[in-house]
Amino acid sequence: MRKIYLVGGGTGGHCLPMLTTYRFFRKKKIECKIITDERGRVFFDTIPKKDKKILKNLFKANNRVSQIFNIPLFYIKSLFILLNSKTDFVVGFGGYMTLAPLYAAKLLNYKIAIHEANAVMGKANRNLVSKAKIIFTTFEQTLKIDNKYRAKVINVGMPVRDLKNDKRIISKNIDKIRICVIGGSQGSKSLSEIVPKAIVQLQDKVSKRIHVSHQGRLEDLKKIKNFYIANKLSCEVSNYFDDMTSLINMSDIIISRSGSSTTNEIINAKKPSILIPFPYAVDDHQYFNARKLSEIKCSKVIRNENLNSVNLSLEIYRLLYFEQNSGYIKSKLSRIKITNSSEQILSKLYEYK
Numbered sequence: 298m299r300k301i302y303l304v305g306g307g308t309g310g311h312c313l314p315m316l317t318t319y320r321f322f323r324k325k326k327i328e329c330k331i332i333t334d335e336r337g338r339v340f341f342d343t344i345p346k347k348d349k350k351i352l353k354n355l356f357k358a359n360n361r362v363s364q365i366f367n368i369p370l371f372y373i374k375s376l377f378i379l380l381n382s383k384t385d386f387v388v389g390f391g392g393y394m395t396l397a398p399l400y401a402a403k404l405l406n407y408k409i410a411i412h413e414a415n416a417v418m419g420k421a422n423r424n425l426v427s428k429a430k431i432i433f434t435t436f437e438q439t440l441k442i443d444n445k446y447r448a449k450v451i452n453v454g455m456p457v458r459d460l461k462n463d464k465r466i467i468s469k470n471i472d473k474i475r476i477c478v479i480g481g482s483q484g485s486k487s488l489s490e491i492v493p494k495a496i497v498q499l500q501d502k503v504s505k506r507i508h509v510s511h512q513g514r515l516e517d518l519k520k521i522k523n524f525y526i527a528n529k530l531s532c533e534v535s536n537y538f539d540d541m542t543s544l545i546n547m548s549d550i551i552i553s554r555s556g557s558s559t560t561n562e563i564i565n566a567k568k569p570s571i572l573i574p575f576p577y578a579v580d581d582h583q584y585f586n587a588r589k590l591s592e593i594k595c596s597k598v599i600r601n602e603n604l605n606s607v608n609l610s611l612e613i614y615r616l617l618y619f620e621q622n623s624g625y626i627k628s629k630l631s632r633i634k635i636t637n638s639s640e641q642i643l644s645k646l647y648e649y650k
Contacts, residue, residue, distance in 0.1 A: 300328040300382060301646065304398045305390030306337030306352075310414050310557040314638075315390045316340055317456035319348075321639035332378065334371075334394045350378050352394060364393050371397035379405055386410060386646050389429075391419050403428050408649055412642070414455060414557035416585035418442050430649055433642060435557060436589055441580065453642055454635025455561035458542050473531075474503060474617070477548035478511040479541070479559055487604050488573065489517035492552055495609035497528045502614045506531065510544045550617050552609075555587035555598075563590070567630040569620045570596045571612055573604060593633070595626045 303319055305311035315331065322329040331341055331349040341349050352371045354363070375398040379387070387402035389395035389411045399409050410431040411422050418426070418441040426432060426446050434442075435455040442450065476496060480488045496509055508531040513521050515536040525532040538544055545551060545559075546566045553559050555572040563570045570590065574583035590596035597612045620626045635641075 300330065300384045302330045302332055302379070302382070302384050302387045302398070302402070303390065304332045304387060304395045305392055306334035306394040307392040308336075308556065308558075309340065311390045311392045311395075312337045312340035313558045314412065314414060314456040316344070317458055318388075318639045318642060319344065321456070322643060325643065327643070330382075330384075332375065332398050337394075352397075368393070368397050372401055375401035376404070379407065386649070388412060388642070388646075389422070389425060390414065391422055393421050395421050396424060399425050399428065410646065412453075413439055413442075414561075415582040416440060416589055417580045417582040419582070420579065431645055433645070435561060436586075440585060451641075451645055452635070453645070454638040455557065455565075456638040456642070457558075457561055457565045472505060474505045474507045474550075475548040476507060476509050476613070477544050477551045477553075478509060478513070479545075479551065479553035480513045485514075485575075485601070486517075487601055488552075488554070489513045489521055491604050491606050491609060493521055493524050494606035495613065497524075497530065498606060498610040499613055500528070500530070502610070508532065509534075510538065510548065512536065512538055512541070550613060550620075552613070555583040557582075557586055560586045560590065563596075564630050564634055567627040567634070569616045569626045571609065571616065572596050572598050573601055574598065576601045590630075593629050595629050 301322060303315045305315045312333065319329050319331060332352065333341060334352050335354055338351050352374050354367050355370045371394060379401055384407055387399060387407050387409045389399045391414055402409050408430050409428055410433060411425050411429045412433040413422050414435050416436045416439060418439055423441060429449060431451060432446060432449045433451055433453045437452050478492050496507065500507060509525060511521055511532060511534045513536060518534050518536060522532060522534040542562055545562050545568065548568060551563050551568050551570040553570060553572060555574045572587035574587050587596060587598040591598045597616055
């Protein structure tokens, strides 16, 4: 295997598994390059400049019209990038910007594969599915894959960072309950207002002190922090935590949107969670991601329109103490967790060498 290109942009759900896969491939001495867009650039700041190509937008707005006009430009740029690359495989990780590089790769007769992070296959991947040699999926029984392409499907899970040697992870904090709140890139007023109220109400139900790590919208940070402090809660509040994976692993319970990256970090960390799907996600894919955990009683799913502080506080209490007394969630998530996802991806690519 000489060279592999990984393609994806936009959100962490596309870019974070790419970054994990890139690091694994480089560790295995595989020459690996990244193609991303300007929104995805931030996720790849730590990798060498020579290993990444940024496709710059002709139109900056993130809407359907801008995407339609950007794709032809991305296609031309991708042709120039890939023309003499002599790559073995181009692997797309979803998002509209993958269309141009993967179609360019197909024109140049390079082998292509796709990875679907969500429980519902996205529109870009559905457009590419007939062209791909391999369809990697995160979840079993991924929806919206035509049955005629099922033979190409390989369930490898989501590449996530391995934290077994991370010294920041604490195994148990007997005098404190740690709660991690994640608004994601699509944070909302509900997660900024209702969730803090529910956590404050939880104080009356528990004997331990509560510490909250809350990732929220930039415009809400001051209000969120002041609310926690006024109610004598220990907290750290930010619009971005660069160690979010560690925070998830350190926490006793997660309250979050249910994007693919976060959902799989929760599975990997084997943590109880309350998931509040983003109501405007394409194909309602966040709900279907969350449903994968609720079906096995490892998570409580609350629709955005049904969210209120009283019920949320009660659900946090129920889920938190159910897990502490039974260990069911840790055991159940251990069984569905797929390890070595990046290694499995590389192994399957080798089979098509």
